Amino acid sequence: MARRSTVQRDPRIAGDPELSAYPDFPDDPDLDRVPARRRGTPRNRWSGGGGRWLVWAGRAVLWALIIVIVVNGVRAPFERLTQPNTPAGTAPVAGEGFPTVPGSAFAAQFAEVYLNFDGARLEERESRLAPYLPEGVESQFGWDGLGRMSAGAVQPYGIEVVDAENAVVTVAYQSEDRRQLLSVPIYHDRSAKRFVVAGRPGILPAPGAADLPPKPAPDRDRAAEQELRPSLEGFFKAYAASDTASLRLYADAGTTLEGFSGALTFLQLKDLSVPLPAGSTRQVTATVSWGVPAKTPTSDEPEPADPGQMGGKLEQAYLLTMVKQGDKWFVKDIRGAYRSVAG
Known part of the structure; x- marks a missing residue:
């Protein structure tokens, strides 16, 4: 059974005697190809030929890029959790297992x-x-x-x-x-x-000592220094002897102070610096002169003539936190002072 030709006739051909003289083409395998889609008709399949491989190549590149992003996003936090802690900007030390x-x-x-x-x-x-x-x-x-x-x-x-x-x-x-x-x-x-x-x-x-730059003198509260001096002189005297009863009079509530138990004696409060601004809590720097006890001679020994066996004095610097309650100042904390050399 012969198939009907799928070639559409142009009306112009029908009206032209020369063109109408040509007979219908016989069945040809090429005529079974799907005709070009007209506007408004649904798309059944890709009608192009040479551009199809470009589409599939683009899709493959896109999926590869997505996979790389996902893998890196999962791997990065895992590596951060499993790597040893190394300071930023420094390379890991070889042989980290060395004690x-x-x-x-x-x-x-x-x-x-x-x-x-x-x-x-x-x-x-x-x-x-x-x-x-x-x-x-x-x-x-x-x-x-x-x-x-x-x-x-x-x-x-x-x-x-x-x-x-x-x-x-x-x-x-x-x-x-x-x-x-x-x-x-x-x-x-x-x-x-x-x-x-x-x-x-x-x-x-060994490297030599560093050059210490000059330190500007702070603004000092002279009135507070004069007010605090008698109280701190009494405190350091009790601190040297570990006079527990007296220390309670100078210590802030909840603060326990030990002292030297007589290993040093208080000689002088050489300097007291109270910086501005004023307030009920102050950071006070005190320079204290301590007495280093001399060697105690036995009954049959004369008084020591060796300077190494005589009593001496030693200056020390302290940073005290002072708290004012009413009209009295109390010691809340005592520690070694910060930089106290002008340079």
């Missing part, structure tokens, strides 16, 4: 022994060094056994972690009138939880 606190203490103890030696006491130093050194090294660890050296005020100054088992600890110390540093390489046996000095130490110069 820095006990390692620094070990190096400081070693430095205390290593920096003190006397040619007349070789065996003592050798025995004291042994717990810090690996087997097989020379017992004096680089010292030839002559001369003497003394050091004190040994404190950990810093540490450079190489990895989980190795670090270099820097120790600060005082030798005579010099402040210096000692660099100590140490090794940590993680299984045995032990340390050992891993190499020769190195003495380095």
Whole structure:
């Protein structure tokens, strides 16, 4: 059964004798193609040909972009929660598993022994060094056994972690009138939880004191200073002796003050600074002169002639929080003062 031709005839062809002479085209497979959609008719399927691959490629790129955004959004907070706390702007330290606190203490103890030696006491130093050194090294660890050296005020100054088992600890110390540093390489046996000095130490110069810039003098409340002075003189006298009954008269309610129990004696309130503005609570800086007791001689000893055995005095600076209740001032807190040197 023959199909009807799907070619539409143009009326103009019907009226033209030359064009109307052409017969109808026979059935052709190409004629079964879907005709172009007219305006107003529903779209059944994509009618283009060459642009279809561009649409699918665009969709693929869009979905890939969405997946990347979703994955990064989920991964970022998870990584923040699982990463160790590292200060902003600093790179993680290699070998974070190294025990820095006990390692620094070990190096400081070693430095205390290593920096003190006397040619007349070789065996003592050798025995004291042994717990810090690996087997097989020379017992004096680089010292030839002559001369003497003394050091004190040994404190950990810093540490450079190489990895989980190795670090270099820097120790600060005082030798005579010099402040210096000692660099100590140490090794940590993680299984045995032990340390050992891993190499020769190195003495380095310590940084000098910083330049202190001038400090402008604050506006002082002279009237308040005069009002507070008698009360604070009585307070420091009771504070030196730990006179509990008297301290209660000067302390604010709920404040407990201990004192020195006679280890120091009150000599003088040298300076008292009360800055403006005025108020019922004031921060007061007091400079106190304390008496350091002399050595008490036995009955058969004469009075000490050595200045080191005589009584002395020592000036100290304190910051006191004073609270006024009625017409009286009470001490709420006492601590070391802030900067008190003008520079």
